[in-house]
Amino acid sequence: MTDGPALGFDTLQIHAGATPDPATGARQTPIYQSTAYVFRDADHAAALFNLQEVGFIYSRLTNPTVAVLQERLATLEGGVGAVCCSSGHAAQIMALFPLMGPGKNVVASTRLYGGTVTQFSQTIKRFGWSAKFVDTDDLEAVKAAIDDDTRAVFCESIANPGGYVTDIRALADVADAAGLPLIVDNTSATPYLCNPIAQGATLVVHSTTKYLTGNGTVTGGVVIDSGKFDWSANDKFPSLSAPEPAYHGLKFHETFGGLAFTFHGxxxxxxxxxxxxxxxxxxxxxxGVETLSLRMQRHVENAIKVATWLENDDRVDYVTYAGLPSSPYAERAERCYPKGCGGLFTFAVKGGYEACIKLVDSLKIFSHVANLGDTRSLIIHSASTTHRQLTPEQQEAAGAGPNVVRVSIGIENAEDLIADLDQALAAACG
Incomplete structure (x- = not known):
């Protein structure tokens, strides 16, 4: 897929990384349901285990079906390589693992998925890591939070749950000045709406469970490497720049260059x-990826219609969708996300917590689930579910207050979604 003129996104989402199966001619990438792979000979096996040759050894490491997905997602994001893993949460740990160490910290946005806030504020402490949460709109606060032990800056492109949009370029400039990688969770935007690497990100992570798959069937995650960061510029990243004892002193960055992070992963x-x-x-x-651009166009189209209707309803206090002209982020959204702001946002219901619960229980088309990015429209009351483990202050900072519900707008008829919300709001605010 690299020869000839540059191909468009719609073509790459179908073809990147894939060719007809050489054994059978199958056009769709087969499911290679195999634990292990036969070596040509003893020398071939030794070369693979010594990282002197690329190939398949054991499916905990590499698998032909997964390899196609890795190449396709790296291509769509403009990266040099990718590592797929078991979930979005796994992808976050995989992204931090080569960078962090005991006593090191990551500077993270306050506007993150509740599970990520918990993972960063609680779970990573068991590794001796820590996180500093700051408002990434306040670039001076980000600069002030960075210290000698900081090893990365982390944000979401379009934040879950509020649909807040991040100025990635501005944040990347701060990270670059400090000699740090910027990690961007691009789950809510997808590479169709946002290309973080083109805006300066070092690494991109996704929960592939969401929009990339788009059908609510499997969990997965991915870390995509820009290949642009100099891991040997200083001694902050020894896992990538220093000799690796498990591979006889091999230095990943020296040996693999721009692919160092991917090979280490x-x-x-x-x-x-x-x-x-x-x-x-x-x-x-x-x-799912084969239809990503078509689905994202419809998600955006529907989200604008639903958000506009909600904004004009007297039973609603406010709507956070950045694609609305009234949004405080409208200018940023137009500049940084010209194809749209996705299908994820929140709205506040008059009547507070109890009204939100009644609303969720009264909907018929919207599904009440802990997921987003499905073809189906989804809703959840974050304060009582996904963000329940957070303090009230953390919930408010994340945009998940007690009077707020999160919606993930699907690709159904927008008029049907509006009618469903109308009758549920009537029941909730009667």
């Missing part, structure tokens, strides 16, 4: 953490 990350994506999950996600 497979040879060390997947080998030792075991957060492997299974081939059937990769297959479902590959099929």
């Amino acid at each position: 497979i040879a060390i990350g997947l080998r030792d953490l075991g957060m492997t994506m299974n081939p059937q999950a990769a297959h479902y996600t590959l099929m």
Whole structure:
């Protein structure tokens, strides 16, 4: 897919990384449901294990179906390589693993998915890591939070749950000045609406469970490497720049250059953490990616219609969709997300917590689930579910207050979605 003129997104989402199966001629990428792969001979096996040759050894590390998905997602995001894993949460740990160490910290946006806030504020402490949460709109606060032990800056392109849009370029400039990688969770935007690497991000992570798969069938995650960061510029990232004892002193950055992070993610990350994506999950996600641009266009179209209707309803206090002309982020959205702001946003219901609960229970088309990015429209009351473990202050900072519900607008008829919300709001605010 690299020869000839540059191909468009719609073509790449179908063809990148894939060719007809050489054994059977199958046009769709097969599910290679195999644990291990036969070596040509003893020398071939030794070369693979010594990272002197690329190939398939054992499906905890590499699998042909997963490899196609990795190449396709790296191509769509403009990266040099990718590592797929078992979930979006796994992808976040995989992204941080080569960078962090005991006593090190990550500077993270306050506007993150509740599970990510919990993972960063609680779980990573068990590794001796820590997180500093700051408002990434306040670039001076980000600069002030960075210290000698900071190893990365982390944000979401379109934040879950509020649909807040991040100025990635501005944040990347701060990270660059500090000699740090910027990690961007691009789950809600997808590479169709946003290309973080083109805006300066070092690494991109996704929960492939969401829009990339788009059908609510499998969990998965991916880390995509820009290949642009100089891991050897200083001594902050020894996992990538210093000799690796497990490979006889091999230096990943010196040996693999721009692919250092990707090779480390497979040879060390997947080998030792075991957060492997299974081939059937990769297959479902590959099929989902084939229609990504078509679905995202419809998600955006529907979200604008629904958000506009909600904004004009007296039973609603406010709507957070950045694609609305009234949004405080409208200028940024137009500049940084010209194709649209996705299908995720929140709205506040007059009547507070109890009204939100009644609303959720009264909907008929919207599904009450802990997921987003499905073809179906979804809703959840974040304060009582996904953000329940957070303090009230953290909930408010994340845009998940007690009077707020999160919606993920699907690709159904927008008029039907509006009618469903109308009758549910009547029941909730009667």
